[in-house]
Amino acid sequence: MQKILIPTDFSENAWNAIDYAMQLFRNKKCTFYLLNTYTPVIPSSRFMAKMIDGVRIVDAVRNSSEEGLQKTVDRIKSKFRNTKHSFETFSSFNLLVEEVKDLVDQHKIDLVITGTKGASGIDEVFMGSNTVRIIKSIKKCPVLAIPQHFDFITPTEIAFATDFNRFYTASELNPLLELANMFQATIRIVHVQYGIKALSELQQFNLNMLRRYLNGTEHYVHTVSELHSVSQTLEMFSEELDIHLLALLNYQHSYMEKMTREPIVKRTAFHTQIPLLVIPELGMDGTSNKPEEKEKEKAVSR
Incomplete structure (x- = not known):
């Protein structure tokens, strides 16, 4: 388990999964691949705004994604200061599950770690829809699902x-x-x-x-x-x-x-x-x- 992929939407739920991963592998040399996906609404009508303060919507969302990933890496390094851990970030205009599958194949990922919803997500599926979709779709490596409020x-x-x-x-x-x-x-x-x-x-x-x-x-x-x-x-x-x-x-x-x-x-x-x-x-x-x-x-x- 030297290559570990962690999807994040920058929520505290996602951070909890990252926190767990850093502690679980604290004594192991490994690379963490942090992924954020985004699917902005593409304007299809002349009545919909295509620009925000002179910046295209797609570019603005991509910039926000990349900045969020960098802030997450900075937060990890500031808290854990673990020289055994290295990080790569991926910001992708894609559906989450499809991008996870692609990265698992491209980088020969050993483990995917994802946060799960708490009881509020029970009306969807018992772990949150994205988590279950990832589990059902990923066929080449294990998936570790971390509960929303679980302390390591x-x-x-x-x-x-x-x-x-x-x-x-x-x-x-x-x-x-x-x-x-x-x-x-x-x-x-x-x-x-x-x-x-x-x-x-x-x-x-x-x-x-x-x-x-x-x-x-x-x-x-x-x-x-x-x-x-x-x-x-x-x-x-x-x-x-x-x-x-x-x-x-x-x-x-x-x-x-x-x-x-x-x-x-x-x-x-x-x-x-x-x-x-x-x-x-x-x-x-x-x-x-x-x-x-x-x-x-x-x-x-x-």
Whole structure:
């Protein structure tokens, strides 16, 4: 995780995500890419103003974006004074999600960190529409969503939610292991069941392989009964065990997909009270995980 992209709209919500990132990676040499996107209204009528004090609207908005990014970098350097961190800024006339995807590809970004809305955004989606769009669109690196009012806590307790129905590749587990190793954290594998029952043969195999990957990292397996919804169950689990970060893999039929599809009334209890690390579905080489790649990895692991 040496190249980290942080979108910002210059709000305190976005600053909180930046603040968290600076503290999370305080002992690691890395480059932060700060992104601000803007989409000014282009006048299409002779009755609409094209200029503001002699400056074209598009130019004025771009200048404001570039100045905002420079002020953000200055604020970071003034507060943290970390010589291990370097910064690049990007001001783009583009839609946020499209620009994030482009920068991830162009600069081989290792991690995207974004702020999330609080409870006020619950009528849209449970983490804010932009955050969910980024999570659904980014397929090549993890996304770390930081709650609006979350104060940094060193993540020594990390939960990894899984149903064991899927084989995990090393590239998918690397972000989780890297964070755990950085902070000597305990990983708590949490399996949410609708009615407690024994694991199937496939689930047991996937659990055994997961534990092999985690060999050398302190970890425990927790099986919990579903309470009303997956999101509420994970919320309660995180509170009871004082979890500092929740990790999920995002694939078809995963917990992450279920939570984004839950009716709003079911997920009101879960608006990312703690940081959420969402890992995309990857193959052995870090690319989109195709069936044939999965079979190859199974054969190698046996």
